[in-house]
Amino acid sequence: DQQVKQNSPSLSVQEGRISILNCxxxxxxxxxxxxxxxxxxxxxxxxxxxxxxxxxxxxxxxxVFLNKSAKHLSLHIVPSQPGDSAVYFCAxxxxxxxxxxxxxxxxxxxxxx
Amino acid sequence: NAxxxxxxxxxxxxxxxxxxxxxxxxxxxxxMYWYRQDPxxxxxxxxxxxSEGTTDKGEVPNGYNVSRLNKREFSLRLExxxxxxxxxxxxxxxxxxxxxxxxxxxxxxxxxTRLTVL
Numbered sequence: 656d657q658q659v660k661q662n663s664p665s666l667s668v669q670e671g672r673i674s675i676l677n678c679x680x681x682x683x684x685x686x687x688x689x690x691x692x693x694x695x696x697x698x699x700x701x702x703x704x705x706x707x708x709x710x711x712x713x714x715x716x717x718x719v720f721l722n723k724s725a726k727h728l729s730l731h732i733v734p735s736q737p738g739d740s741a742v743y744f745c746a747x748x749x750x751x752x753x754x755x756x757x758x759x760x761x762x763x764x765x766x767x768x
Numbered sequence: 769n770a771x772x773x774x775x776x777x778x779x780x781x782x783x784x785x786x787x788x789x790x791x792x793x794x795x796x797x798x799x800m801y802w803y804r805q806d807p808x809x810x811x812x813x814x815x816x817x818x819s820e821g822t823t824d825k826g827e828v829p830n831g832y833n834v835s836r837l838n839k840r841e842f843s844l845r846l847e848x849x850x851x852x853x854x855x856x857x858x859x860x861x862x863x864x865x866x867x868x869x870x871x872x873x874x875x876x877x878x879x880x881t882r883l884t885v886l
Contacts, residue, residue: 664808687873698772698858698877699811744810754873755801755826760810 658682659747661759668766674732676762678745681726685747689756690719690730693742702743703730735766769794772878774859780884781849789844789881791859799862800842801826801875802834804855811858817842849885857881 660679668674678688686707691699705712705719705728712719718731732739742763746756772793781787793800802814813826817836831853833845842861846853860875 661810689874691875691877696880698860698879699875700877701874704874748873755813755816756873756875758811760808 656681657759658685659745659757659759661743661745661762663762664760665763665765668735668764670737670766670768671734674730674735674739674764674766676730676732676743676745676764678728678730678759679726680728680747682747682749682757683726684749685757687748687754687756688719688721688728689746689748690717691744691746691758693744693761699744732764735764737766737768740764740766771795772859772861772876774857774878774881776881777879778882780886781846782886783850785849785885786845786847787849787883788846789857789859789883790841791843791878792841793859793861793876794840795861795863795876796839797861797863797876798839800836801860801862802832802842802844803858803860804828805858805880806855814844814857846883849883851885853883854885855883857883 689704690702692702693699703717721728742761744761745759748756775790798819801816803811812828815834817823820839835843858880859878
């Protein structure tokens with residue numbers, strides 16, 4: 656049973672437009688959420704995170720929104736660039752638990768020039 | 769700093785052969801992890817080591833063993849490889865958790881080992 660779900664396997668966006676990647680979770684004990692970016696033939700790299708005490712965290716072109724009541728988070732990339740084309744993994748963990756994140760299956764983002 | 773390094777980058781095995789995947793980190797991190805990534809399956813945790821001297825099973829430990837050789841190194845062993853173990857393997861590390869509202873559990877990943885079992 657997936658505790659972290661990324662229901663869109665792929666997303667295609669035009670350069671300069673907004674990319675919105677979604678993630679849903681089922682475990683109400685999750686209180687820390689992360690996004691990782693992965694290029695082909697490389698390991699994932701940390702992108703941005705958010706604690707459950709916040710509902711928004713921004714870092715340059717990347718913003719993560721958290722809706723705890725809906726158990727939903729989203730990653731917004733504005734404006735999207737061709738170099739953003741990658742697989743994005745959503746992950747969630749519980750501070751009071753093992754703190755090891757549970758990963759979603761990933762969304763492949765393609766940004767067209 | 770090299771970060772997290774993994775060897776080898778590629779490996780082809782025959783069913784029943786054994787091999788060890790090596791991982792090392794130079795960031796003085798306490799915790800280390802082994803994941804496998806399969807198409808459409810995301811990253812699944814095989815084993816982890818919360819600190820030197822300890823190891824624990826993750827989500828998919830069957831068919832694997834691990835050794836936390838020292839603080840820097842964490843190896844993954846396949847004793848008798850099976851085609852179902854064809855995958856890309858990633859090693860990762862994290863500093864010891866330091867607090868709630870921080871990136872205490874941001875993981876640093878190695879470049880991966882692509883393993884094919886025939």
